[in-house]
Amino acid sequence: MATAPSVPYVIGCGLAMGAADVVPGVSGGSMAFILGIYGRLLEAIAGFDLELLALLRRGAWRQAASRVQLGFLVPLLVGIGASVLLLVRPITWLYEHHPVLLFAYFFGLIVGSIVLIARHAHWGASGLVAMALGVIGALLLVTRVPVTMPHDPFTIFWSGGVAIMAMILPGISGSFLLLVLGQYQHVMEAVKGLDLATLVPFALGCISGLLLFVRLLRWLLHRWHGQTVALLVGFMVGSLWKIWPFRTVLETTINAKGKLVVLRDALAAPASPSALAAALLLMGIGVALVVGLEALQARVGVEEMGG
Numbered sequence: 001m002a003t004a005p006s007v008p009y010v011i012g013c014g015l016a017m018g019a020a021d022v023v024p025g026v027s028g029g030s031m032a033f034i035l036g037i038y039g040r041l042l043e044a045i046a047g048f049d050l051e052l053l054a055l056l057r058r059g060a061w062r063q064a065a066s067r068v069q070l071g072f073l074v075p076l077l078v079g080i081g082a083s084v085l086l087l088v089r090p091i092t093w094l095y096e097h098h099p100v101l102l103f104a105y106f107f108g109l110i111v112g113s114i115v116l117i118a119r120h121a122h123w124g125a126s127g128l129v130a131m132a133l134g135v136i137g138a139l140l141l142v143t144r145v146p147v148t149m150p151h152d153p154f155t156i157f158w159s160g161g162v163a164i165m166a167m168i169l170p171g172i173s174g175s176f177l178l179l180v181l182g183q184y185q186h187v188m189e190a191v192k193g194l195d196l197a198t199l200v201p202f203a204l205g206c207i208s209g210l211l212l213f214v215r216l217l218r219w220l221l222h223r224w225h226g227q228t229v230a231l232l233v234g235f236m237v238g239s240l241w242k243i244w245p246f247r248t249v250l251e252t253t254i255n256a257k258g259k260l261v262v263l264r265d266a267l268a269a270p271a272s273p274s275a276l277a278a279a280l281l282l283m284g285i286g287v288a289l290v291v292g293l294e295a296l297q298a299r300v301g302v303e304e305m306g307g
Contacts, residue, residue: 005037007075013037014079021167021175022084022091022188023106029168030236034113034290041076041168042221044069045214088191103245104279108286110243114236116294121233122226130227134234141166141177142242149182153201159183160205165213169235245279246270 005013013035017028032038047068055064065071094102121127149155159181167174178184190198220228248268270276 005040005072007071010037010072010075011079011082014076014081015083016079017076018080018083019087019091020106021080022088023095023102023175027167027169027174027239028080030110030113033117033232034109034293036293037072037076039221040069040072042214042218044073045210046218048211084191088188092188099247100245100275100279101282103243104282105286107240107243107245107279108283108288109290110236110240110286111283112287112290114233116290117229117236118233120226121230122224123230126224126227127230130231131234131237134231134236135238136234138235138238139241141180142239144180151183151186151198153197156183156187156198157201157205157208159187160202161209161212162205164206164209168210168214168217169232241267246275 013032016031016035020031021028029038032041045068052064052067055067091102121131149159159178162181163174163178163183165174166177175184178187187198187202189195190202217228244267246268247265250264250266270279
């Protein structure tokens with residue numbers, strides 16, 4: 001029987017999720033899947049409801065903490081927050097200057113996780129249909145052209161709500177949706193400069209979107225677990241289009257801060273045999289890490305799907 005993961009393990013999961021969420025095209029939800037805490041995460045978030053408020057009004061602090069699995073959620077959030085603050089600069093630097101190497105590594109992570117997670121899916125006719133819908137949905141999202149949006153508090157608020165729904169879905173990147181909505185650079189600059197005028201409405205939007213969406217996803221996993229996992233696997237497969245490291249830029253623009261933004265790109269062949277070899281090596285490292293994480297799950301007794 002699976003046991004609760006240790007605090008250091010949960011902090012490590014948070015660090016991995018935060019690092020993934022910084023990169024457009026990579027999902028923190030995928031990291032939660034890979035690390036075996038996805039089901040527990042959904043259960044913890046779903047605990048924020050009216051019953052929790054009733055427990056808090058009665059002063060039942062211990063029961064309230066248990067309802068939201070505070071011993072799990074706090075170290076996870078500590079890990080995510082620390083990762084974003086510590087890694088936002090180096091990861092965004094890699095994203096700007098060495099995207100091929102960065103995305104090759106994440107491509108391997110996602111391929112490895114697809115293989116492992118697919119074992120929990122239902123592969124009858126309904127599962128195959130669910131996976132096809134996931135692939136189509138992901139491709140429709142990741143091939144969208146970024147738009148120009150204002151950066152007022154209300155727009156930042158609902159953008160945060162949309163992004164967090166993607167972040168909790170394996171394979172769909174909340175950072176990429178921020179890019180589509182024209183908010184990615186603005187939010188990343190706010191994180192670097194701790195700009196509360198942007199971060200507060202963004203955080204409130206994230207909280208609102210998360211509390212609403214997690215209940216739907218949790219219900220689907222309980223009601224149609226195998227088919228929902230197949231749908232999520234489809235999302236991850238479709239997202240590989242965006243994470244393929246070799247791309248050719250079709251259209252760009254300059255944003256308000258004078259930075260180059262890619263509007264449209266397409267898949268491309270490797271620039272050279274050495275570039276392909278380096279990418280394949282990093283992909284292999286990503287796959288190997290997933291296999292290693294699965295072995296770690298077995299040692300610490302963490303469930304892969306929590307379902």
